[in-house]
Amino acid sequence: AQSVAQPEDQVNVAEGNPLTVKCTYSVSGNPYLFWYVQYPNRGLQFLLKYITGDNLVKGSYGFEAEFNKSQTSFHLKKPSALVSDSALYFCAVRDMTGPGGFKTIFGAGTRLFVKA
């Protein structure tokens, strides 16, 4: 069965420091991998995705993510955190080859807190 694990409930980082939010996955085949961000009382917003090719993908708001097939990981990174990055981050996988629906499986979420 497909699953996504985000091992940290919360990540705390000082503004200006680099941040990493961890994600590992267990899926068959070659799924698409995603990061979404949720600000308070809002829906999820797409940040970035990995489909194929370069293991380092860049997305919105200066975020990037590194795909590591051998470690089945897809960690979210940013070189310099901003207070405005404080939000709930979800890692997700989507099987784009399975039977209808292309269901997306989400991790439990990691709350990022950036301190000024």
Place this chain on the structure above:
Amino acid sequence: NAGVTQTPKFRVLKTGQSMTLLCAQDMNHEYMYWYRQDPGMGLRLIHYSVGEGTTAKGEVPDGYNVSRLKKQNFLLGLESAAPSQTSVYFCASSPGRTSNTGELFFGEGSRLTVL
């Protein structure tokens, strides 16, 4: 361009009452989904639809029903609400198989409290 719109945004029900959540999308997407979000559990798929007139069960379908009578609308119904259905519900949509880039488009959420 409104994207995905959910109504109502907030609702309080008593145990046993029924209600319907409406999701409307204006992007001509084939696929639509209902998720529930609970603390520490991420988003769990309730039901989904791959096209007008079709629905299918997700991970946690019990206690919910859905309908997709029009391509742009996806309704989630609770026939007899229970306190365990207190949650935030999210609707999402995406293009169909032939033009899908992978990401989902979400509504703003509907917060339901069952007393």
